[in-house]
Amino acid sequence: MKIASKEISAVSLVQEALDKAKKYADYNIFISMNEEAALNRAKEIDAKIAKGEKVGRLAGVPYACKDNFLSKQGATTAASKILEPLKAPLDATAIEKLEKEGAIMIGRVNLDAFAHGSSTENSYFGVTKNSADTTRVAGGSSGGSAVAVALDIVPFATGTDTGGSIRQPASFNGIYGIKPTYGTISRYGVVAMASSLDCVGFLARSAEDLDLLMEICAGQDPKDLTTLPDYYVNREVKEPKKIGVIKDFDSDAIDSTIRGALKQKLDELKSDGYEIVDLEMPILKYALAVYYIICPAEVTSNLSRYDGIRYGYRSDEAKAVDEIFGKTRSDGFMPENKRRIMVGNFVLSSGFYDAYFLKAMKARTLIIQAFEDAFKKCDVILAPVSPNPAFKIGEKVNDPVAMYMEDILSVTLNLAGVPGVAIPVGKTESGLPLGLQLIGPRRSDKSLLAFAGKIGNSLDKEGA
Amino acid sequence: MEITREEIDHLAGLSDLSLSDKEAESLKGDLENIIKYISQLNELDTEGVEPTYQVFEMENVWREDDIIPQDADREKLLNLVPAYQGNIGTQDNQIKVPKVL
Numbered sequence: 001m002k003i004a005s006k007e008i009s010a011v012s013l014v015q016e017a018l019d020k021a022k023k024y025a026d027y028n029i030f031i032s033m034n035e036e037a038a039l040n041r042a043k044e045i046d047a048k049i050a051k052g053e054k055v056g057r058l059a060g061v062p063y064a065c066k067d068n069f070l071s072k073q074g075a076t077t078a079a080s081k082i083l084e085p086l087k088a089p090l091d092a093t094a095i096e097k098l099e100k101e102g103a104i105m106i107g108r109v110n111l112d113a114f115a116h117g118s119s120t121e122n123s124y125f126g127v128t129k130n131s132a133d134t135t136r137v138a139g140g141s142s143g144g145s146a147v148a149v150a151l152d153i154v155p156f157a158t159g160t161d162t163g164g165s166i167r168q169p170a171s172f173n174g175i176y177g178i179k180p181t182y183g184t185i186s187r188y189g190v191v192a193m194a195s196s197l198d199c200v201g202f203l204a205r206s207a208e209d210l211d212l213l214m215e216i217c218a219g220q221d222p223k224d225l226t227t228l229p230d231y232y233v234n235r236e237v238k239e240p241k242k243i244g245v246i247k248d249f250d251s252d253a254i255d256s257t258i259r260g261a262l263k264q265k266l267d268e269l270k271s272d273g274y275e276i277v278d279l280e281m282p283i284l285k286y287a288l289a290v291y292y293i294i295c296p297a298e299v300t301s302n303l304s305r306y307d308g309i310r311y312g313y314r315s316d317e318a319k320a321v322d323e324i325f326g327k328t329r330s331d332g333f334m335p336e337n338k339r340r341i342m343v344g345n346f347v348l349s350s351g352f353y354d355a356y357f358l359k360a361m362k363a364r365t366l367i368i369q370a371f372e373d374a375f376k377k378c379d380v381i382l383a384p385v386s387p388n389p390a391f392k393i394g395e396k397v398n399d400p401v402a403m404y405m406e407d408i409l410s411v412t413l414n415l416a417g418v419p420g421v422a423i424p425v426g427k428t429e430s431g432l433p434l435g436l437q438l439i440g441p442r443r444s445d446k447s448l449l450a451f452a453g454k455i456g457n458s459l460d461k462e463g464a
Numbered sequence: 465m466e467i468t469r470e471e472i473d474h475l476a477g478l479s480d481l482s483l484s485d486k487e488a489e490s491l492k493g494d495l496e497n498i499i500k501y502i503s504q505l506n507e508l509d510t511e512g513v514e515p516t517y518q519v520f521e522m523e524n525v526w527r528e529d530d531i532i533p534q535d536a537d538r539e540k541l542l543n544l545v546p547a548y549q550g551n552i553g554t555q556d557n558q559i560k561v562p563k564v565l
Binding site: 290321330339345349416 | 515
């Protein structure tokens with residue numbers, strides 16, 4: 001990552017990023033800009049450098065913030081109407097750590113409202129376009145983050161991944177993205193979606209940059225009791241020898257371009273001396289059904305806080321208390337938010353709880369066991385991220401089940417709590433980026449990123 | 465699985481959503497498709513399997529029972545309450561809401 005030095009000033013880095021953001025306005029990447037504050041921060045950092053004072057590891061590096069992180073800079077929307085941009089009185093821990101190292105937020109980027117979606121089409125602020133083809137989706141929910149990095153507006157962006165929301169847009173735009181082991185980075189100050197699945201992570205142009213961001217942000221936070229004690233910083237990297245491949249994913253349900261890219265990568269690894277291990281994981285066929293029970297159930301609970309009383313949007317029409325809730329929530333949520341809240345209440349309601357919610361929780365145990373068994377046979381797994389490259393805008397937006405199928409390969413990691421890294425591996429004939437994901441056992445994130453850097457394409461060599 | 469309009473209205477009530485007729489009808493179709501998809505779990509044998517509610521590997525994370533100073537104090541939080549309109553808003557350092565009972 002370009003670190004501000006005497007040769008290149010923080011102000012010029014930030015100005016360049018702001019100029020590029022304006023140049024690419026048609027992609028609808030940013031929800032709000034942080035121009036004045038960003039330039040002021042850059043001036044402060046340049047002054048520190050001029051005086052010879054110590055600056056952080058990200059001094060002067062501009063970044064884009066997925067708009068579901070709270071920060072005292074600007075206001076948070078979660079790409080919804082119901083937060084009516086929230087001027088938060090606090091910083092998310094991840095944002096605080098980045099800023100402490102000198103990173104500069106130039107603006108907040110688009111997502112599916114409340115991170116519910118796989119295309120960044122379910123946003124109150126409109127659709128974000130794919131970096132390689134503007135008739136196609138950015139992927140989601142971290143679509144704005146992915147396009148901002150792919151177009152080289154910023155070297156990195158923050159993201160959240162509940163069922164693939166970092167990895168899928170990263171691979172739709174040909175960049176790197178990490179969903180860490182569950183509990184690695186604090187979620188304090190991040191808009192909650194599904195708490196047993198949500199992870200904070202990053203999208204960047206190289207695995208090395210992701211490693212630096214993990215070094216900075218990983219670790220226990222007294223404000224988030226679901227953070228693990230640090231296992232990441234300065235740890236030794238283990239080189240994998242055995243690469244697993246999930247045979248159950250090798251079907252016609254996966255686009256031939258993606259299966260082709262996987263096969264080619266596996267052939268390369270084989271000739272480089274790695275052992276390829278075939279894995280049978282038939283339980284993964286049920287992962288998407290499990291996910292679309294657990295996720296809406298937790299969404300229902302997390303989104304019950306948006307009541308129009310304490311913050312955000314409140315409907316003008318409401319007079320009585322129950323009208324305030326009902327009208328505010330109906331106006332303020334996007335259709336996909338409402339679908340998930342309704343499905344969540346269905347699977348949790350009496351008469352259906354055992355058949356759906358409890359059943360899904362048991363199936364989750366079987367999915368975790370399948371990964372534990374797999375990692376007895378191999379060190380890492382190489383798999384597709386999504387069943388297809390970026391699809392056309394509007395193609396799936398009116399068919400929720402077709403949209404959910406996008407997540408069929410990515411949700412398994414969130415259910416098991418294991419880490420995954422999306423890596424760019426090439427392009428289709430028509431120039432659409434192709435990505436794969438590396439999956440490792442819990443807490444193997446550092447080794448996974450080192451290996452991702454070794455086998456993924458270099459963006460700068462491609463001149464992308 | 466067929467979902468009746470009554471069931472949609474019941475779920476909307478649980479969800480605190482005031483749906484228009486058009487929205488309710490469209491959600492009815494969507495929910496039927498989604499529930500049909502997730503119902504494939506019925507064929508999976510989970511006899512004797514323990515449920516997993518969370519994947520965090522730790523239990524009983526203890527800390528001292530001290531008050532940790534937060535950025536968000538009472539005044540800042542009350543400033544977030546939507547502007548006074550109708551009969552709700554802030555008054556006397558509290559949130560005022562319509563009569564509940």
